[in-house]
Amino acid sequence: MRTVVSLTLIVIVAIGVIVSLSQVPVGAEAARQEGRLDQDGVNFGRYYNSRAVEETGATNVVASVVVSYRGLDTLGEVAVLFIAALGVVTLLGTKQERKAKREVEQASLIVFTGCRFLFPLILLFATYIFAHGHLTPGGGFQGGAVTASGFVLIYLGCRGRSVGPKQLSATESLSGLVFVMIGLVGLALGGSFLLNFLPRGTTYALFSAGVIPIIYVAIGLKVSSELGSIVGALAGEGE
Amino acid sequence: MSLMESYIHYLGSFGLILIGLYVVLVKSNLVKVIIGISLIDTGVNLFLISVGYIRMGTAPIFSRTAIAPEEMVDPVPQALVLTAIVIGVSVLGLALSVAIRLYGHYGTLDLRKIRDLKW
């Protein structure tokens, strides 16, 4: 009964979607074909692509959009991940509900050594990704996710070892505070939150684009510690 | 051919969303419902990215070889999708931990049996 009703509903929605999509032009490609792309009221990224380098100094336009033009969204997103980490630890961490720790079977020597060898390389790669976020594809979130995959490797391969939950919690709080502080300093100095108050520098250099690399480092640390604590809580480590 | 070519991204993303919606509505195992939510999120993200796509466009990153800004795709949907993926992951993490605790309390993940709170 429920299957039939749901299937009819979905078929109706699908037909509606196809009918409407064929009549309503949606997207940048459609706008380009209609010639609307260069009009004044329509944006579709033209403004950002042409002005981002001179306004923010970052050659990765997506990075300047994420941190500068829409920086408040990024702050909100970082807060959402913080909420998830807190929520997961709160829901899973109650001591009395947890069964006694099972005997942890050690992984074989090859797996163990391989994981130990790979882990610092993964961290190095992740650091490269978020340090160069303003120049090449990448950035804080991507680098943080790669670091978290390194943590998953440790939980899976080197069983019994874990990253300390208190250190992760401290890292995520501190880097969050750094992000908000940079924004407030921008507010105090220039009158608008998240103002890019450091000098632009020369393009294509590592230390360029004002506060963007600093914010990306803070985001990278925060995301890696948050994803690490989520994965750790789900894997059964607790306080 | 022209319709399919222009709209293949949109059709694909809506297909994913509808499949995810079907899973959420019909399946009774909580983990399958969570997978359905994840499918819906993936479909929505794909839809958002396709909105900014320009044919023969290239990534919005300036490098040493000169690229005209008109050839680049729109960077804003990519920033939106970054945020949306992170929000989706957060919801997924919370949902999985809720599922773990729910299993601990009820001993089953069948949503038809988890009905303590009735009218």
Added chain:
Amino acid sequence: MVSPIILIAVPLGLAFLTTLLGLLSEKLPKYVPAVAMAFNLVVSIRLLPRALQSPIVARTAGLSPPFSIHLVAGPLGMMLSVLISLVGLLIAIYAIGYMGKGPGSRYHALYLLLLAGATGVVLTGDLFNLFVFFEILCISSYALVGCRGDKPGIESAAKYLIQGAIGSSLALVGIGFLYGLFGTLSMADIASNIASVSPMAVFISMALLVTGFGVEGAIFPLNAWLPDAHSSAPSSISAILSGIAIKAGIYAVARIVFTVYGAEAILVFVAVVGLLTLLVGEMSAFSQSNIKRLLAYSSIGQVGLIVFALGLASVRGVEGALFLVVSHALAKALLFLSTGYMIYRAGSMEISSLHGMGRKMPVSSVCFTIAAFSLIGLPPFIGFPGKFMIISAALAKADTLFTVLIAIGLLGTVVEGAYFFRIVQGLYFKEAPEGAGTNPGEDVEAPLSALVPICVLAVAIVAVGVCPCVLTRYLGAAAADLLDKAAYIRHVLGV
């Protein structure tokens, strides 16, 4: 010159600080949300006079409005921000004593983030930013509903989470659709260009957005999660959810329908849906025996009345809706807070176990009675002017449809009166049941940390009820902020 962005940035920063403090000390994190909300209250009140004259448009990153995120702190946004910080402050003080050792600093960080998200929702002027702050609000409420880890809490959190996640995805599809049509995300920019696309595109995106944001705003078919979630959460969380979170959802829907779309045509539909919500809520509440579930259904009913009043689309109607928003937030928060300790003393949430509390916990019972009478709409309390405004606005429309609808709405109020009188009668005139609750030796009044916010709320309800001019002075500008689309666009983009 203070920028409204600190109303969001400072609570976010302090929330990050709370977990850090939790690592260092056990006692400090409890006080951080109260401090943050006191700060917000002071700043909001200071910014309110300026916002009343003309909306403060705050940019971020030093770049100009349609291309960067901007906050639009108009009279409506500032008024709601004052309400959020006031109610948030009082509930934070209550939670200092109410939340025991269990969740610790994480509860307080999540609570502060919920309030920061709500403040962000009412202050922003950008569509995707609205979505992000809305998600902060929703996800922290999912975590807070389940934070005690007990069986009903986890079950409610699961249902709430699934429905909320689907709603958010739908809203995101709507936002993607709008971006695909217009190429911009600023609400003022979309509003000024809305006439240039076909009605079908407008309809699809509006349906998606209203459904997505309406899940949190508890509009009729989308509110299946609410009775479970609000009744199984800890009392302070029920209070903040019923008082503030639903209002933020309704604000998001109202801002989109009125300002971005300016759609007068669907407002009749909105009014009918609101009335349906009212009826469903009140009828369901009447048959409940669990006090918190009853209060949750009553919230649904009141939200239905607010949506109905918004659907009237006249200045008087919107003013009435806003007045009702304030009065319901205060009254419902007071109801949940006062029953919090009563439930703890009695050991159960059944109404029959609360009989006789009038003698054992006199202050809490008096405040409960004040809040209940205010919710029904009796004269010396704050509920009366609100309902009166809505009724006169509906009659002023001189349309038989609305007269019939408001008559049905009054029926809902009568039902509401019936069940609240039954509870109050039970509190004072019936004997406590045989067999003590789980805390037999403590038949005393609630501790001071709970009594202070309860009494402050009760005094506010009586004070504003006696002279509603305190509130109505600001309502005219706030209603105009919502209804006058052209003025909004002019303030953000024009000069």
